Amino acid sequence: MKTTISEVAKHIGEDVTIGSWIANKRSSGKIAFLQLRDGTGFMQGIVVKAEIGEEKFQEAKALTQETSLYVTGTIVEDERSLFGYEMQIKDFEVIHEAVDYPITPKNHGTEFLMDHRHLWLRSKKQHAIMKVRNEIIRATYEFFNENGYVKIDPPILTGSSAEGTTELFHTQYFDEEAYLSQSGQLYMEAAAMAFGKVFSFGPTFRAEKSKTRRHLIEFWMIEPEMAFMDHEDSLNVQENYVSHIASSVLKNCSLELQTLERDTAMLEKISAPFPRITYDEAVDMLKEKGFDDIEWGEDFGAPHETAIAESFDKPVFITHYPKDIKAFYMKPDPDRSDVVLCADLIAPEGYGEIVGGSQRIDDLKLMEQRYDEHGLTGEAYEWYLQLRRYGSVPHSGFGLGLERTVAWIAGVEHVRETIPFPRLLNRLYP
C-alpha cells in the first residue's frame, strides 16, 4: 500500500510503497543507504545486496541525487536514526533519473542558492523553515478564529498610501495611477466598524532600497483591528497571540526545530505577559548603556532596538513614542499630547521589531487636523474620514510581520530564507 514518510509510524513491520526522491546516498560493497524525502519528511532506506540481488543492488548504487522513484519495503524502528524509523527496501522503481543536480551536499554561497531557490526549497533546512512558517500561519488562523475575529481581505491595488513616508510600487490601473498595498490597515479599520474584530493576512509591498537581513520588498503581514478596544486591550491581544504562536510551534514542530538547531529554551520563555517600557524609559536605558547618539524625539535604529531587547529574555513592548515620528492616525495620549498610544514589539536575540500597533484617532476634528498637517487631500482619503463621521468608536490594531516572526521563532539569520520565493532589492528570479 502507498503511504508517506509522515505516516510510517503507523506501519511498523508492514510492507509499504512511498513516492520519493533521493536526497543523498551512501554505499559500500554490500549495503547502500538511500536518504529519501517525499515532501512530508526525510527517512533512510537500506538496500542490502544479499536480499535484493546483484542487479538491483548495482542499480541502487547508481541512483543519482534527486532522482524520483517509488520505493517498496518494510518499515522498521531503528534508534540509530534521528527520525526513528527506516525502510528495509525490497524493490524500487525509478520514475525519472535526475542528471547533474546543481545543489550538492557540500557548502554553497547565498547567491548560488538563491539562483536555485526553486530547488533549494527541497533541502532539509529550508523544508523545516517552511514547515515552521506554515505552523505560524495555522496558529494565527486558530487564534483569531477562537477569539471571535472575522478574516477580511483588504485590496492589494490601492489609490492612496497608508503612510506617505515609504516608497510605493506604482502601477497603472487603466487610466489611473495605482499603488501596490503597503498596509491593509486603513481598510481594516473600515472592516472593524462593520464586523467588530477582524484580521487580515496578505502580501504587502515596499519599494524601499533596503538591504538588510530584516527587509524584503514583498512580505506578508497579519493585521488585526478591534473596535471598542483601547491601547492596553490591544497589547493584551498581541502578547497572547505571539505566545500562542510560540507554543504552537514548540508543540507541533519539534523535529523541525531540532533540524534547525533552535535553542527551544528561548522559545519556552515566550509567554504572556511581556515586559512594557515607555519610549522615555527606553531613551534613558540607552543612555545608561552608553549610546550618546540618541536624543528624545528621535526614532530608534536597529542597534538601539537590539540593545533594549538584550535587557529582556522575552519580547518587549516599547510604548508611547513621540507623536512626530509616528503615523498620522495614531491617537495622542490624553495625559500627554506629545506622545501617542502606540507600541512596537521588539523580539529578543536581535531580531528587531516584529509588531507595530496603536490606538487610532477616533475624533473627527482631530483627524481633520492631521489631514491638514499631512496634506492628505482629495477623494482618495475621504472614505477613511467618514469612519469618524458615522458612529466613530475607540479602536486599536496592529501589524505583525510574518517573515521576521518566522526568522525569530526558527532561529534563522536572514528573512530571505523564511519566504518561499523572496523578492529582494536585486532579485526577481526565480
Next chain:
RNA sequence: UCCACCGUAGCUCAGUGGUAGAGCAAUCGGCUGUUAACCGAUUUGUCGCAGGUUCGAAUCCUGCCGGUGGAGCCA
C-alpha cells in the same frame, strides 16, 4: 542613495609581479551500518568585463558590471 568587503574549475576557496592550485561534486574502482560516510585513480579554467603600467598581470592602477553585509526607512 551612502559606507565596507568580495568576484579564480559545476560548488566552496587558496594564490598579492615570474609554468593556474586544493577540497568537494562528476566518472571509474574498493569497502556490510553509513550519517556533509570513507579510501585510491581520472577529468575540470574567458582568474567578472574593458582599458592602462610592466620584459612579464589572477596579482598593481583606472573605469564599469555583479554580489554580500550594514546605514537610512520600516514589519
